[in-house]
Amino acid sequence: MPLTVAEQQAETLATFSRVERIEAVAATLDDNAAAKLRDIVEEMIDSTPPVRITAAAKLLNLSKPTIHAWCERGVLKRADGSPVRTLDPHRLHAVLHIVRDLRVLADQPGNLLEQVWHRLQDRTLLETEELREGLASWRAGDVVEA
Secondary structure, eight states: OOOOHHHHHHHHHHHHHHHHHHHHHHTTSOHHHHHHHHHHHHHHHHTSOOEEHHHHHHHHTOOHHHHHHHHHHTSSOBOTTOSSOEEOHHHHHHHHHHHHHHHHTTTSOSOHHHHHHHHHHHHHHHTOHHHHHHHHHHHTTOOOOO
């Protein structure tokens, strides 16, 4: 029997709570062990079904209209092929981290939507192979004077 909306929301919130606890432990470990835990987190998110708008609003502590607006602006992504309006769990997880970080830095002026969008763009840039190789070269001291 399929899950009710309330059951699905409770399951999603529980999964994201477990993910957050694992990530907190990973932050205390050496790089190798942390990478293994991050792989487990990715597997958990991979197995998470698309997230309903109501659950996303609760996770992010935002209103449903705000969630819809963030979808329209591209900050949150709708899940592909879902018959109801649901969100991609990977993007939701990334946005959740950014929103929490920004709330810790609550003294920063500006629109939360814009700040999240800029952080997502920065994160995407940092994931490019070219930039990672350049940063690795720089850290190794392999630089060319201009």
